[in-house]
Amino acid sequence: MRGTSASGATGDGKFKETPAPATKVDASFLNMLIDELCNVVTNPAGGNMALNPGDNGQLLAAIIAMTGRSVTPDAETFVIGTRIEKRGSWRGGAASEISVAIGFVTPFPAGYAYTVHLTTAIANPSNQRDLWNQSIDSGKSAAGFSAQFQSDGNDNWGASGFDWLCIGYPA
Numbered sequence: 528m529r530g531t532s533a534s535g536a537t538g539d540g541k542f543k544e545t546p547a548p549a550t551k552v553d554a555s556f557l558n559m560l561i562d563e564l565c566n567v568v569t570n571p572a573g574g575n576m577a578l579n580p581g582d583n584g585q586l587l588a589a590i591i592a593m594t595g596r597s598v599t600p601d602a603e604t605f606v607i608g609t610r611i612e613k614r615g616s617w618r619g620g621a622a623s624e625i626s627v628a629i630g631f632v633t634p635f636p637a638g639y640a641y642t643v644h645l646t647t648a649i650a651n652p653s654n655q656r657d658l659w660n661q662s663i664d665s666g667k668s669a670a671g672f673s674a675q676f677q678s679d680g681n682d683n684w685g686a687s688g689f690d691w692l693c694i695g696y697p698a
Contacts, residue, residue: 528563531556604633611635611695617674618648618688626663629691630671641695643672648688 530540535550537543542550567589568574574589603614613635617627635641643662666673674689 529559604631609697611639611641613641613693613695614691616648616688616690624676626666626673626675628666628671628673631669634669634671635693635695637669638698639669639695640698641693643667643674644692644694645674646690648690 530536531542531550531553532540533551533553533556535543535548537550542552544550564586565578566573568576568578568585574585576585576589579585605612605614613631615629617629619627645662661675661677663673663675672691672693674691
């Protein structure tokens with residue numbers, strides 16, 4: 528990756544508007560940006576996906592795949608006085624004991640403590656579904672939390688994900 532070397536650029540490769548002349552946006556810089564972004568999506572160490580012109584979420588999906596995190600939009604954040612609630616869901620399916628990391632787009636503010644409440648979602652309910660989830664305190668930070676699916680050891684596992692609610696107050 529590199530800065531721009533187009534006419535009007537600063538000595539360290541940055542764009543500027545003033546003083547005149549403003550930096551021109553040249554094709555070589557834009558092509559470099561496209562190559563860098565496409566590499567994140569298509570590289571086997573990245574998203575390992577074919578580019579899809581109709582999907583504007585591929586870069587985010589590739590980043591999530593690389594980090595193993597699930598990012599939930601802040602549209603699910605509610606502020607009620609000093610209480611902050613974040614709500615969301617994770618759907619990915621679990622047929623064995625797995626851990627899932629949930630990351631908040633906007634972390635809880637400094638000095639807030641929160642509790643995590645999970646509800647298992649099961650696509651095909653049965654009295655033989657011996658899989659449940661729990662939050663993991665060691666995986667909890669202002670930026671997100673970890674949850675784990677647990678089993679009683681039987682092989683009748685199956686969950687489609689979980690819904691979560693985090694309630695935070697100033698500590």
